[in-house]
Amino acid sequence: MTTTTVRAVCPHDCPDTCALLVTVEDGVATAVRGDPDHPTTAGVLCTKVSRYTERTYHPDRLLHPLKRVGPKGAGKFVRISWDEAIDTIATRLGGIAATNPQAILPYSYAGTMGLVQGEAMASRFFNRLGASHLERTICAAAGGAGYKYTIGARVGMDTEQFQNAKLILIWGGNPIASNLHLWMRVQEAKRNGAKLIAIDPYRSLTAEKCHQHIALLPGTDAALALGLMHVLIADNLLDHDYIAHHTLGFEQLRERAAEWPPERVAEVCGITAGEVVGLAREYGTSALRGEGVAIRVNYGLQRVHGGGMAVRNITCLPALVGAWRIAAGGVQLSTSDSFPKNKAALERPDLSSNDTPVRTINMSTIGDDLLRDASPEFGPKIAALIVYNSNPVAVAPESGKVMQGFAREDLFTVVLEHFQTDTADYADIVLPATTQLEHVDVHSTYGHLYMMANNAAIAPLGEAKPNTEFFRLLAARMGFDDACFSDSDDAIASNAFDKTHVHAIHFDWNSLKRTGWQKLVVPDAPFANGGFPTLSGKCEFYSAQMLADGFDPLPAYIAPHESVASNPVLGKKYPLAMISPPARNFLNSSFVNVTSLRATEGEPHLDMHPADAAQRQIVSGDTVRIFNERGSFEAKARVTDRARQGLVVGLSIWWKKMAADGKNANEVTSQRLTDMAGGPTFYDVLVEVEKQ
Numbered sequence: 111m112t113t114t115t116v117r118a119v120c121p122h123d124c125p126d127t128c129a130l131l132v133t134v135e136d137g138v139a140t141a142v143r144g145d146p147d148h149p150t151t152a153g154v155l156c157t158k159v160s161r162y163t164e165r166t167y168h169p170d171r172l173l174h175p176l177k178r179v180g181p182k183g184a185g186k187f188v189r190i191s192w193d194e195a196i197d198t199i200a201t202r203l204g205g206i207a208a209t210n211p212q213a214i215l216p217y218s219y220a221g222t223m224g225l226v227q228g229e230a231m232a233s234r235f236f237n238r239l240g241a242s243h244l245e246r247t248i249c250a251a252a253g254g255a256g257y258k259y260t261i262g263a264r265v266g267m268d269t270e271q272f273q274n275a276k277l278i279l280i281w282g283g284n285p286i287a288s289n290l291h292l293w294m295r296v297q298e299a300k301r302n303g304a305k306l307i308a309i310d311p312y313r314s315l316t317a318e319k320c321h322q323h324i325a326l327l328p329g330t331d332a333a334l335a336l337g338l339m340h341v342l343i344a345d346n347l348l349d350h351d352y353i354a355h356h357t358l359g360f361e362q363l364r365e366r367a368a369e370w371p372p373e374r375v376a377e378v379c380g381i382t383a384g385e386v387v388g389l390a391r392e393y394g395t396s397a398l399r400g401e402g403v404a405i406r407v408n409y410g411l412q413r414v415h416g417g418g419m420a421v422r423n424i425t426c427l428p429a430l431v432g433a434w435r436i437a438a439g440g441v442q443l444s445t446s447d448s449f450p451k452n453k454a455a456l457e458r459p460d461l462s463s464n465d466t467p468v469r470t471i472n473m474s475t476i477g478d479d480l481l482r483d484a485s486p487e488f489g490p491k492i493a494a495l496i497v498y499n500s501n502p503v504a505v506a507p508e509s510g511k512v513m514q515g516f517a518r519e520d521l522f523t524v525v526l527e528h529f530q531t532d533t534a535d536y537a538d539i540v541l542p543a544t545t546q547l548e549h550v551d552v553h554s555t556y557g558h559l560y561m562m563a564n565n566a567a568i569a570p571l572g573e574a575k576p577n578t579e580f581f582r583l584l585a586a587r588m589g590f591d592d593a594c595f596s597d598s599d600d601a602i603a604s605n606a607f608d609k610t611h612v613h614a615i616h617f618d619w620n621s622l623k624r625t626g627w628q629k630l631v632v633p634d635a636p637f638a639n640g641g642f643p644t645l646s647g648k649c650e651f652y653s654a655q656m657l658a659d660g661f662d663p664l665p666a667y668i669a670p671h672e673s674v675a676s677n678p679v680l681g682k683k684y685p686l687a688m689i690s691p692p693a694r695n696f697l698n699s700s701f702v703n704v705t706s707l708r709a710t711e712g713e714p715h716l717d718m719h720p721a722d723a724a725q726r727q728i729v730s731g732d733t734v735r736i737f738n739e740r741g742s743f744e745a746k747a748r749v750t751d752r753a754r755q756g757l758v759v760g761l762s763i764w765w766k767k768m769a770a771d772g773k774n775a776n777e778v779t780s781q782r783l784t785d786m787a788g789g790p791t792f793y794d795v796l797v798e799v800e801k802q
């Protein structure tokens with residue numbers, strides 16, 4: 111027997127992007143471990159990916175191309191050859207493109223975060239074809255925009271510094287479930303005497319392990335941050351020197367913050383004024399003592415109407431108290447802009463023709479957009495969808511409309527997948543894709559600062575092909591003969607980072623493949639001496655750019671679209687706020703079909719407060735129906751004070767076909783968008799719940 115160890119990378123949409131060691135015995139991957147030498151992975155994987163071989167060799171893996179023979183959604187398919195599949199697709203897309211290529215739309219997200227199997231060959235193809243452009247908003251658009259307006263880029267604290275902090279705010283995130291390797295550092299900080307405070311409407315697995323939990327109403331974080339500014343200013347808990355040298359607009363901010371005394375904040379957030387004052391004083395005094403005060407702000411809090419502004423307001427806090435002065439202080443939303451990705455080389459936007467402006471479709475409104483007819487404003491009706499690295503029928507909001515759109519008989523849909531997902535059931539052609547063990551890739555991350563290389567550990571299973579190979583074959587069949595359509599995956603990877611950029615000056619693909627990972631060249635404390643990547647070079651409390659873009663230039667509060675306070679009429683009918691954050695054993699909708707992981711989650715649950723349950727004669731174990739005007743789904747009630755009163759929580763994202771009623775939480779979520787950047791508002795939802 112020959113046994114080898116192959117260096118790989120976890121491809122999933124998770125900030126941790128772990129370094130993997132894959133054991134291969136006679137061509138079969140038998141174990142996946144975390145690399146003990148990689149500083150953030152530290153030899154530990156989450157339960158999901160330690161079972162990666164179970165997912166890879168799953169008996170339901172798609173191994174051959176398929177074409178649909180039953181009605182859309184019924185999941186009836188027969189095997190065809192790759193040749194027939196590529197011919198059919200080229201013919202259909204060619205016909206549509208002859209009239210208007212913008213009737214063709216890619217739909218993809220982060221099923222793999224790899225820069226090669228993500229938007230490289232795929233984007234080249236769609237650019238060359240002249241297809242509509244997909245705005246990839248579904249996760250992080252609003253928060254990213256709010257963060258960038260304030261400090262210029264998605265750059266922040268290094269995860270490897272959190273263990274040195276003395277006060278850590280876990281704000282709108284549940285790292286035990288979704289950012290395990292940050293949590294390991296936070297635990298180390300706790301052992302060193304740090305205080306941990308969770309800010310979350312739900313007592314998540316993480317919130318219950320923190321010293322303090324502030325359970326505010328969903329969608330009100332922007333007000334809490336304004337209250338903190340108010341107290342910091344009123345109590346003079348400020349780093350005046352840092353403010354003077356490295357920020358813009360403090361005087362205007364002072365006036366704005368004055369409008370937000372703790373009592374007003376308490377009313378809006380559904381917490382006490384004491385909680386606001388206490389949090390501000392701890393934050394300010396700890397920072398002014400020169401201790402590390404760290405904020406891990408996550409995407410949970412920006413899936414609401416004012417999500418962009420909420421992240422912006424929070425991002426102002428470290429500059430007020432000079433937290434950035436030391437490496438263990440500041441804020442981290444995402445590290446992604448630290449990576450100088452070579453987008454032009456990967457995606458080749460220059461292949462687009464300059465004659466027609468490209469139409470943009472927001473992936474968060476795919477339901478409405480699939481149902482829209484041609485018009486001068488909208489452009490052509492969407493006639494073809496190529497789906498890869500995503501499962502929109504399960505994950506996109508207002509699912510009833512998404513399914514109606516996917517069910518259109520006149521829509522031609524191709525799905526590249528590992529499994530027969532809810533989305534694949536609606537495809538005309540399903541193509542088997544390779545998993546991370548079967549292809550090559552290179553990764554940047556959004557939770558640490560290492561460039562990562564993934565080697566192929568095993569040969570593709572069945573007739574599975576990498577996403578890149580599908581687009582190569584299709585490009586060739588459609589007569590696209592540009593040289594870039596012949597690039598190998600290694601050739602694409604070798605240009606992934608801009609070697610002229612100081613952060614990646616040492617990037618060399620062949621050596622990265624051997625070592626597996628390499629840290630970017632970045633300072634430990636990125637803004638110790640200011641130098642923010644904004645136009646002004648400062649942390650912008652006042653943002654002229656925001657004003658130019660039609661926003662309030664100062665931190666503000668934007669109420670949810672749907673809450674009892676902001677929409678009392680709707681609140682009367684549907685008095686409960688619903689959120690559907692990630693379940694620990696799933697990764698979005700990935701892994702729901704891995705039996706051992708699904709068994710741990712059990713079945714779809716709805717956590718509700720005892721008072722809300724009693725009012726509706728609901729007890730734990732009852733099947734309940736959660737509904738509003740958009741739709742309904744069923745879950746098993748869990749009566750618990752983990753959910754604050756007025757809030758229900760359905761951990762997600764279930765495959766619809768694995769739920770008893772064939773539905774999931776997205777039946778009731780809405781397609782209304784965030785204040786900034788067109789993000790979805792998954793956690794800005796009112797519902798009513800009744801016993802079935």
Ligand SMILES: Nc1nc2c(c(=O)[nH]1)N[C@H]1C(S)=C(S)[C@@H](COP(=O)(O)OP(=O)(O)OC[C@H]3O[C@@H](n4cnc5c(=O)[nH]c(N)nc54)[C@H](O)[C@@H]3O)O[C@H]1N2
Nearest residue numbers: 282283284288312328329408409410411692694696697698
């Ligand atoms: N196990 C697992 N890991 C994952 C994922 C997964 O599905 N499962 N998903 C991955 C993805 S795609 C992402 S984007 C990342 C980050 O994923 P996030 O979506 O940030 O998820 P969480 O870290 O679970 O944090 C969400 C937390 O925010 C809370 N929350 C909801 N609404 C509000 C609000 O209005 N205010 C505040 N303060 N809190 C609120 C929720 O109760 C929950 O505890 O995680 C990734 N990691």
Ligand SMILES: Nc1nc2c(c(=O)[nH]1)N[C@H]1C(S)=C(S)[C@@H](COP(=O)(O)OP(=O)(O)OC[C@H]3O[C@@H](n4cnc5c(=O)[nH]c(N)nc54)[C@H](O)[C@@H]3O)O[C@H]1N2
Nearest residue numbers: 219220221222249499500501505526527543690698699700
């Ligand atoms: N109600 C509710 N809805 C949500 C959220 C929520 O918290 N609540 N979270 C939202 C967020 S943050 C996100 S990021 C989105 C995530 O939505 P998606 O990005 O769609 O994530 P997944 O559901 O994991 O689907 C990814 C699919 O890609 C496939 N895949 C993985 N690797 C490859 C590959 O190499 N090739 C191909 N062809 N396919 C591959 C997987 O098998 C999987 O089916 O969901 C959003 N939807």
Ligand code: SF4
Nearest residue numbers: 120124127128156159
């Ligand atoms: S899902 Fe996240 S924690 Fe789990 S192995 Fe992948 S990167 Fe690591």
Ligand SMILES: [Mo]
Nearest residue numbers: 123248249250
């Ligand atoms: Mo996400």
